[in-house]
Amino acid sequence: MTIVLAAALLLWGTFVAVDLVTVPQGMFSRPLVSATVAGAIAGNVTAGLLAGVVLELYALEVMPIGASRYPDWGPAAMAAGATAALVPGAGRIGVAGLVALPLAMVGGWSMLLHRRQTARSITSRLERVAAGDARVIWQLQREGLLRDTLRGVVLSTLGIAMILAAGLVPWTAIEHLELLDVAVLGGGLSAALGGAIRSAGSGARRRWLAIGAAAGTVVVLWP
Amino acid sequence: MALSPRWQSLIRLLGVQASWTYERMSGIGLAHAAAPLLRDLFRDHSPERRRAAVARSAEYFNSHPYLAGVAVGAVVKAEHEGVPSVTISRLRTALSGPLGALGDQLIWAGEVPALMGLSLASVPLLGWWTVPVLLMIHNVLRIRLTMWGLDLGLREGLKVGAALEHSWLPKVAGTAQRLAAFAVGFGAIVAAGWLLEGRSRASSMSVAGISLAGVLLLLSASTRTRVTGIRFGLVLIGLSLLVIGGLQ
Numbered sequence: 001m002t003i004v005l006a007a008a009l010l011l012w013g014t015f016v017a018v019d020l021v022t023v024p025q026g027m028f029s030r031p032l033v034s035a036t037v038a039g040a041i042a043g044n045v046t047a048g049l050l051a052g053v054v055l056e057l058y059a060l061e062v063m064p065i066g067a068s069r070y071p072d073w074g075p076a077a078m079a080a081g082a083t084a085a086l087v088p089g090a091g092r093i094g095v096a097g098l099v100a101l102p103l104a105m106v107g108g109w110s111m112l113l114h115r116r117q118t119a120r121s122i123t124s125r126l127e128r129v130a131a132g133d134a135r136v137i138w139q140l141q142r143e144g145l146l147r148d149t150l151r152g153v154v155l156s157t158l159g160i161a162m163i164l165a166a167g168l169v170p171w172t173a174i175e176h177l178e179l180l181d182v183a184v185l186g187g188g189l190s191a192a193l194g195g196a197i198r199s200a201g202s203g204a205r206r207r208w209l210a211i212g213a214a215a216g217t218v219v220v221l222w223p
Numbered sequence: 224m225a226l227s228p229r230w231q232s233l234i235r236l237l238g239v240q241a242s243w244t245y246e247r248m249s250g251i252g253l254a255h256a257a258a259p260l261l262r263d264l265f266r267d268h269s270p271e272r273r274r275a276a277v278a279r280s281a282e283y284f285n286s287h288p289y290l291a292g293v294a295v296g297a298v299v300k301a302e303h304e305g306v307p308s309v310t311i312s313r314l315r316t317a318l319s320g321p322l323g324a325l326g327d328q329l330i331w332a333g334e335v336p337a338l339m340g341l342s343l344a345s346v347p348l349l350g351w352w353t354v355p356v357l358l359m360i361h362n363v364l365r366i367r368l369t370m371w372g373l374d375l376g377l378r379e380g381l382k383v384g385a386a387l388e389h390s391w392l393p394k395v396a397g398t399a400q401r402l403a404a405f406a407v408g409f410g411a412i413v414a415a416g417w418l419l420e421g422r423s424r425a426s427s428m429s430v431a432g433i434s435l436a437g438v439l440l441l442l443s444a445s446t447r448t449r450v451t452g453i454r455f456g457l458v459l460i461g462l463s464l465l466v467i468g469g470l471q
Contacts, residue, residue, distance in 0.1 A: 024237040049353075098460055190438050219412075
C-alpha cells in the first residue's frame, strides 16, 4: 500500500466516522457507501461493493437512534472494502466480515467514550452555557467535531493496520475458505431479517416484510 | 457574500448532534443552530435578552436530528414575540417527544431502511451506480426535510405542535415504515442471492440454515437480549476459522 493510498483511506475513514453522528449525517457512513468508495479508492470498486452489500445486511439490524448503542460501521466498512480490493485470494465476503465486525464493535464503544468526554466538557463550562455565552456554545460544538475527528482517525488507522495484516496472510494456501464466506453471509442475513421482523411488530408491516421476502425469493429462484 | 441567518442556521442544523450527550442530548447543538437567527432578531434589543434566549436554547432537548429545525424555528419565533420563558421551556418539552418519535418512524424506521433495502435489491442491476443514486436521493430528501422543518417552526411559533400534527409527516411516516419492511425483506434476499451466485448448492443451503438459526436466536424470548446480529456473526466467524484450521 502506498502512502498516498493510505492517506486517502485514512481521510475517507475519518469522514465516514464523523458522518455517523456529528456532521453531516448524510448516510456516507452506511457500509454500502463506505466500503464501495473505499474499494474505488483502492482500485477495485466491485470488490468494495461486494463487501459493502454483505456488511449492509448487518447494519440494517440496528439504526443509529440517539441514545441507543450501535456499532460504527463507517471506518470498519472502509477497511473491509479496501481489504477486499487489495488482498487477492482472501474471499471478499469472508474477509469483509473478518475485518469489519470487530472494528465496528470497537467503533461503537469509542462513541460512548466520545460522549462521556463531551459531557465532561459541557460540565466544565456550565456557568458560561447557563449565561447564554454563544462563544462557548460554538467552542463546545467545535471541540465535539474535533474529538469525533480524532476518534475517526484512530479507528481508520486501526482499519489500515488490519488491511496490512490481512495482506500478510497466505490466503490462497488456505483450503475451505468458502466456509468463512458462508458464516459471514449467514450472519448478515440473520441480522437483516431478524432485525426487520423485530422492528416490524405484528401488524401490516410484518405482512409487507413477508411480501418483500417472498418477492425477493421469486426473483432469486427465477430461472 | 454573507449567508442569511436562515441559511447559517440550516448549515448548523447539519451538525446539531456534534455535542450530543446523555444529559442534554441535542441541547447544545440546538442553541448553536438557533444562534444566528437569535442574533438577527435581537439586533435592536439588549444583549442580555439575546443571551437569555441562547441559554434557554442550550437546555435539554431531544429530537430526531433531521427535525430539530422545527424546534429551532418555533423557539426563535416565540423568543422574538416575547413569550414568557416558562412557556418556551414548555414548548421545547412538548416538542421533544413528537419530534423524536416522528423522526425515528419517518427516517430510522422508514426512509433509511427503505432506501438501503431498495439499494441492495438494485445492486445486481445497477452495480456501483447504486451508491451515488442512493446518496443523492437521501441527501436531497434530508435537506428538504430540514428546510421544511425550520420554515414550519419559524412560521407557526407556539402553534407548531398542531401544525405538525396536521402536516403530511405522520401519514408519510406510516407509509415509509411499510415500504421499509417490504424493501428490507426484498433487498436482503436479492442481495444474498447475488452474493451466492456461482456457489455450490451446499453453500446456499448452509447460508439458509444459518440464517434461520440466527433469526430464531435474535427473536427468541430467552436469547434476544444477548444475541445481536454482529455478535452472532463474530461467533460464526470464530467457529468457521476453527473448522478451517482443523481441516488444514
